[in-house]
Each structure stands twice: as structure tokens, then as C-alpha cells.
Amino acid sequence: MIHLADITKTYPSPSGPVEALRGVSLTVNRGEIFGIIGRSGAGKSTLLRCINMLERPTSGKVSVDGRELSSLPEQAVRQARKSIGMIFQHFNLLSSRSVYGNVALPLELAGKSRAEIRQAVEPLLELVGLTDQSNRYPSQLSGGQKQRVGIARALASQPQVLLCDEATSALDPETTKSILRLLRDINQKLKLTIVLITHEMHVIKEICERVAVMENGAIIEEGPVFEVFTNPRSAVTREFIRTVINHDLPEHFQDTVFSSTPVPGGSLLLRLSFLGRTAEEPVIAGLVRRYGIDVSILYGNIDHIQNLPFGTLIVELSGDAGRVESAMNALRDYKLGIEVIGYVDRNARAAG
Ligand SMILES: Nc1ncnc2c1ncn2[C@@H]1O[C@H](COP(=O)(O)OP(=O)(O)OP(=O)(O)O)[C@@H](O)[C@H]1O
Ligand SMILES: [Mg+2]
Structure with a gap:
């Protein structure tokens, strides 16, 4: 579903170029929940943003659903991006719009009629459990509810892929669990491929099938979650695992x-x-x-x-x-x- 081949990304900065990605190759299968974990600055967000080309890689190829996005002109990339939804740590909702209005936005931008929009938005609000909050404004919602709006909005254009950038990092543990359950639910109901990045191992443990560990702009370890948990190869991975599984000796x-x-x-x-x-x-x-x-x-x-x-x-x-x-x-x-x-x-x- 998603193929990244030897992606590099170098940002210019006043103190010289920053190599955020140093040759990352990765395959995410259709319908799976794939997790990417790494410390702050490892390059996770950059990598995620390369998948939908919000960030153009300096070199390397990005293919999603059989199409090589990295070779398309900007106009075509914008079109292709509609099949890739994204949710964010801080939700990125419009405060001047109601719950309904936020979810409707991508459809309005796509020029859909009011009736079409209603037909699409109502089941989405139902799916994320916000039907009765439809007229509320973001300031009146809890963090978990805001993220549910973010998810419904991301699903409005019927994407094949959902990218989640630290989607639960601003939430308390209980709310995190309920959002992760919702993500698993939509992964199964909609056959949606999900890529999530996090710095929290319990998020990986909860819902991911496979995981990649990033450090310093590269993937240092990758595999099915169970294998990585039971046979970690790098010190960084072991440290992450230690946060969720007691590894201390008696x-x-x-x-x-x-x-x-x-x-x-x-x-x-x-x-x-x-x-x-x-x-x-x-x-x-x-x-x-x-x-x-x-x-x-x-x-x-x-x-x-x-x-x-x-x-x-x-x-x-x-x-x-x-x-x-x-x-x-x-x-x-x-x-x-x-x-x-x-x-x-x-x-x-x-x-x-
Ligand atoms: N627009 C930018 N311009 C310059 N440098 C950048 C830019 N965006 C990211 N970087 C640098 O690239 C590196 C990777 O950043 P990135 O945001 O991808 O990491 P991350 O793993 O998502 O970190 P975090 O967990 O803190 O979100 C960091 O050194 C960061 O400072
Ligand atoms: Mg980030």
C-alpha cells in the first residue's frame, strides 16, 4: 500500500543543513496498523509528512496505492492527497466552526452539495460517537472529543490511508485508550490502512501489528510487534519496551x-x-x-x-x-x- 524507497530529507537551517531522514525504506501493507516509534527529533513527523508529500523528500521514492507520488507535479499530488487522511496531536480544528462544520469542510472544499455533505457527515459523526455534539464548538469539547472530530474530518474524503501524528499524545490514558479503540474499529470497518507515529510504546502495544523504531533519521529496527517486544535488537528499542514491560530482575x-x-x-x-x-x-x-x-x-x-x-x-x-x-x-x-x-x-x- 505504501512504499518508501531510500527517502532522504535535508532541511536548510541557519546553522547549516539538518539531515532529518537518512535513507529510509519502508513498506506498509494494505489494511494494517503500522506504528513508528522514536524519540523526539528522530524524524517521525518528517517521515509521515513525506508519505502524503506535505514534505517533499530530498531524494527517494514515495508510492501510495500503486502511484508514485514523488514523481507527480504539485497539482496531481494535491489530488492524490485526498485519499490520505491525517490527524494531529493538537487536533487542528477550526474554532469558528461547529463539529459538523469541521467535518464538512473537506467536502465543501471539494464542491459537494449541501445534501451530499449531510449524507456523508452524519454517518461519520455516528461512527465517531459525536452525533449529539454536532452543533457544539471545539472550545466546548474535551480533548478526546476533539480528536474524534479530527478523525471524522480525516475520513470525510474517504481516504485509503490514515496518518496519525502523535494523535493521542495530548490525551489522558483513559481517553487515549478510547481513541485507540476507535482507530482499531475504523481500521476494521473501513479496511483503512493506518500509519501512526508515537513516542509511547503502550500505543504501539495496544493496536499496531508491525512497528519500526526510528533514531537519528533512520529506521534501526522493524518487525511484528510481538517479535520486537520479545527480541529487541537495539538499546533504544529495549528502553522503549522497558517503559511498558517490567524487565527488571528480581x-x-x-x-x-x-x-x-x-x-x-x-x-x-x-x-x-x-x-x-x-x-x-x-x-x-x-x-x-x-x-x-x-x-x-x-x-x-x-x-x-x-x-x-x-x-x-x-x-x-x-x-x-x-x-x-x-x-x-x-x-x-x-x-x-x-x-x-x-x-x-x-x-x-x-x-x-
Ligand atoms: N521545517 C524544518 N526546518 C528545519 N529543521 C526541521 C524542520 N522540521 C524538522 N526539522 C528537524 O528535523 C529533525 C526531525 O524532526 P521531526 O519533527 O521529523 O522529528 P520527530 O521525530 O517528529 O520529533 P517529535 O517527537 O519531537 O515530534 C529534527 O532535528 C528537527 O529539528
Ligand atoms: Mg513529530
């Missing part, structure tokens, strides 16, 4: 120095993560039975990625070194995320 391990190779008479600490109903109990019971090793669960937690249960376990495997290795290899056959925390000398720990 207290009595915190000062422990782990070894990356087996320690005689020692034990092995693993962090296991699993999605869905991969029951952890049989897996662990099976290890004990098949390999004759001891397994203790040091920490366990169940969270959710989208609506699927997502569990984290920290386990300690001990016993004969060869058997512990075999057990760990067996674990790799399950659909689990496995992170080796390290080997530890049990006696030293007991003494310390």
Missing part, C-alpha cells in the same frame, strides 16, 4: 554478575516471553520431566499485546550442565522469545 539478582558461559555447579537464567495461549506450565513441566533438571520461576507477568495475552517469565534452570544446555535447546523449538540473561554460580549467590 531484587536478589540485581547485583549479580552473570557469566555468558556455563559455570560449574551453576544455574542458567532465562527470560521467556510468549504470546497467546502457549501455556507455560506444560513447557516447564516438560523440561523438568525430560531433562531431569530443576526449574524455578523467579518472575512471571501477563500483559497484553493488542488483545492477545503476552507473558514474561524469568526462570532459573539448574542441574547437570549438559542437561541444562539440552533443555535450553529444546526450548528453542517452542514459539517462545528466549533471552539468555546469563549463568550464575549458585553457591556464590547463596554465600553472597
Whole structure:
């Protein structure tokens, strides 16, 4: 649906050129909710604005729905942009217009008749749950309601794609949840492709299927949310994940120095993560039975990625070194995320 090929964007500035994007390539599939996360200044907004060509890339190709926007003249880009809706952190509503008037605006600009406009706006207000607020003005609305107006307005021109620039960053956690639910709802009902950017990992965890992590104008990591959560490759990603999933070791391990190779008479600490109903109990019971090793669960937690249960376990495997290795290899056959925390000398720990 969306293809970005080697996009660069350099802004001129008084203190010299700023390289906001340094060769970003990305594919977003039709109908998916794709998240882009990164710290402030990473280039997220610039990238999002390149998708609808509000920002022309310095180099690289942008294609949306089979059309290469980056090669079109401005007039044609403006036309194509109608199939790409956008919502913003601060809603960008017109304060002098009612809820109805804000949603109607793109249709008025497109020269639709009053009857056509009514026919389009009413179901949209219904969709976002604002039918009874239709005559109100933005100043009379809560943040969540304002964003609902923003969403209805973005949908007025029946876009194929919705771009969301920090759409929930100005909202409280409960309102954020309700807006994310609405986005998921319209993604499913309207088969809308959604690209959202955020600096909050819980937004990604809540509704995205795939995620890209940006840093310094580049994508440093990308994949299905579950995979990135269970097997983060970069420090930046790990930091983001830490904000939503407790990754700390139990207290009595915190000062422990782990070894990356087996320690005689020692034990092995693993962090296991699993999605869905991969029951952890049989897996662990099976290890004990098949390999004759001891397994203790040091920490366990169940969270959710989208609506699927997502569990984290920290386990300690001990016993004969060869058997512990075999057990760990067996674990790799399950659909689990496995992170080796390290080997530890049990006696030293007991003494310390
Ligand atoms: N119009 C502009 N002129 C000059 N520099 C710009 C312009 N817009 C963005 N930049 C710079 O480009 C870089 C990327 O900015 P961008 O707004 O894309 O980041 P972001 O990831 O969206 O950050 P935030 O989370 O703060 O919104 C930053 O260094 C920023 O200062
Ligand atoms: Mg931004």
C-alpha cells in the first residue's frame, strides 16, 4: 500500500543543513496498523509528512496505492492527497466552526452539495460517537472529543490511508485508550490502512501489528510487534519496551554478575516471553520431566499485546550442565522469545 524507497530529507537551517531522514525504506501493507516509534527529533513527523508529500523528500521514492507520488507535479499530488487522511496531536480544528462544520469542510472544499455533505457527515459523526455534539464548538469539547472530530474530518474524503501524528499524545490514558479503540474499529470497518507515529510504546502495544523504531533519521529496527517486544535488537528499542514491560530482575539478582558461559555447579537464567495461549506450565513441566533438571520461576507477568495475552517469565534452570544446555535447546523449538540473561554460580549467590 505504501512504499518508501531510500527517502532522504535535508532541511536548510541557519546553522547549516539538518539531515532529518537518512535513507529510509519502508513498506506498509494494505489494511494494517503500522506504528513508528522514536524519540523526539528522530524524524517521525518528517517521515509521515513525506508519505502524503506535505514534505517533499530530498531524494527517494514515495508510492501510495500503486502511484508514485514523488514523481507527480504539485497539482496531481494535491489530488492524490485526498485519499490520505491525517490527524494531529493538537487536533487542528477550526474554532469558528461547529463539529459538523469541521467535518464538512473537506467536502465543501471539494464542491459537494449541501445534501451530499449531510449524507456523508452524519454517518461519520455516528461512527465517531459525536452525533449529539454536532452543533457544539471545539472550545466546548474535551480533548478526546476533539480528536474524534479530527478523525471524522480525516475520513470525510474517504481516504485509503490514515496518518496519525502523535494523535493521542495530548490525551489522558483513559481517553487515549478510547481513541485507540476507535482507530482499531475504523481500521476494521473501513479496511483503512493506518500509519501512526508515537513516542509511547503502550500505543504501539495496544493496536499496531508491525512497528519500526526510528533514531537519528533512520529506521534501526522493524518487525511484528510481538517479535520486537520479545527480541529487541537495539538499546533504544529495549528502553522503549522497558517503559511498558517490567524487565527488571528480581531484587536478589540485581547485583549479580552473570557469566555468558556455563559455570560449574551453576544455574542458567532465562527470560521467556510468549504470546497467546502457549501455556507455560506444560513447557516447564516438560523440561523438568525430560531433562531431569530443576526449574524455578523467579518472575512471571501477563500483559497484553493488542488483545492477545503476552507473558514474561524469568526462570532459573539448574542441574547437570549438559542437561541444562539440552533443555535450553529444546526450548528453542517452542514459539517462545528466549533471552539468555546469563549463568550464575549458585553457591556464590547463596554465600553472597
Ligand atoms: N521545517 C524544518 N526546518 C528545519 N529543521 C526541521 C524542520 N522540521 C524538522 N526539522 C528537524 O528535523 C529533525 C526531525 O524532526 P521531526 O519533527 O521529523 O522529528 P520527530 O521525530 O517528529 O520529533 P517529535 O517527537 O519531537 O515530534 C529534527 O532535528 C528537527 O529539528
Ligand atoms: Mg513529530
